[in-house]
Amino acid sequence: MATVDSKGRIVLPQEVRERLGMTPGTEVEILEEDGKAVVEPEDDPERILERMERLVEETASERGETTPIDGGDPIAQKHRDAVRRGAEKDSDE
Template sequence: MVGKVGITKVDSKGRVVIPKDVRRRLNIKPGEEFLVTEIDGDTIVLRRFNVKKMLEKLVRNSREVNLEELEAETEEEGNRVAKELYRL
């Protein structure tokens, strides 16, 4: 779902202000941290970055993880990315 669109500017220190209505709707508080991901040359994504919630989720999900399967999947993905990057 895409919410309302707003226009903002980057200031001289590289800061971008999230429009007030977006902050209010998403309940964004001062001091919250965000992960910034570049999608392409014109698009970035901000995602809330809450270490405590992330760790809690990891612990919950770790009970359901088969470590051998995870290791195999990780190796497979690493090989796929290396082939893509280095055209092997």
């Protein structure tokens, strides 16, 4: 059974993540249906990448600097790679 921590975070069990194809960086939507929380993985990788790029641009412009999208922060690159792997996996099926 998963537990909600003090910041509202929940760790999904590994078996569930694997069955749903959720990898690190997978964007999810949280919905309330009939008094229950429903977690749905985002299914449009291109939309996720566009959103990530927009957030990077907005953050960089607020700080007065820019960082190339291919490179820069290794954590952001890890997330981009995970999204792309998910997109490739979906297109192969």
